[in-house]
Amino acid sequence: MMFDEATLFPYIGYAAGLATILTFTIQIMKIIETKKITNLSSYMYIIYALGLICWAAYGVFIDNWLIVIANLITFIFTFIILILILYYDAEDKIERARRDELTYVFNRSYFEQTAPIKLAENKAQQQHSAILVVSAKNHNEIQKKYGSKISNKLLKTLAKFLEKDLRENDMVARYEDDKFIVFLSGADNKAALLVTKRLLNNANELKVKISKKEECNIVIKIGSCSTEYYTDIPQLIKEAQKDLTEN
DSSP states (O other), X not given: OOOOHHHHHHHHHHXXXXXXXXXXXXXXXXXXHHOOOTTOOHHHHHHHHHHHHHHHHHHHHTTOHHHXXXXXXXXXXXXXXXXXXXXXXXXXXXXXXXXXXXXXXXOHHHHHHHHHHHHHHHHHTTOOEEEEEEEETTHHHHHHHHOHHHHHHHHHHHHHHHHHHSOXXXXXXXXXXXXXXEEEETOOHHHHHHHHHXXXXXXXXXXXXXXXXXXXXXXXXXXXXXXXTOOSHHHHHHHHHHHHHHO
């Protein structure tokens, strides 16, 4: 089938419009799926939207409705992306305020706000709660020997391990420099000891990479206390820290 210029260029325009719409559709789906807006600039999309409005106005001026419709459709998709950027940016700021900057588990402040609520919820359901304090025993040694870059990598690895090895309704936070705190929902002293034993066993294979040829084991200590003995968060933490130093 042969095309002359009068029929060929409109089809090229349709193809360009469809490609643009498909690109923006993929971008919108990715934002909604991942809830991440990394490297997306709201200012860029605002300027781009203004450009699309100008192009649509130009299409009206030259009486070319293909240009008008294509740019208006693209403007709608751009506007949706802009709304998603603003929404998830606000959500991201809230989430970042809850997280430790280095390890990205919850920070101490958020833990201290949330743990009493979780404790009260468990108490209302007549369930015990437990606190674990987890320390990277060889953190200072690795920091002195290899520097803060490797010791920070150790903390990140340990934080990831704790989050992965525990249940979704448990809570992990960085409490001090080399210490993490874990809130175990619905756990009495026996359950806390079982979790402690499991974590210690699984941590035997936990390593931090120092170089291509060298890696080091991460050695952890754990102290625990449950609401079978104490009923408020500060006292549970105090006793778990005491148990940590005695182990």
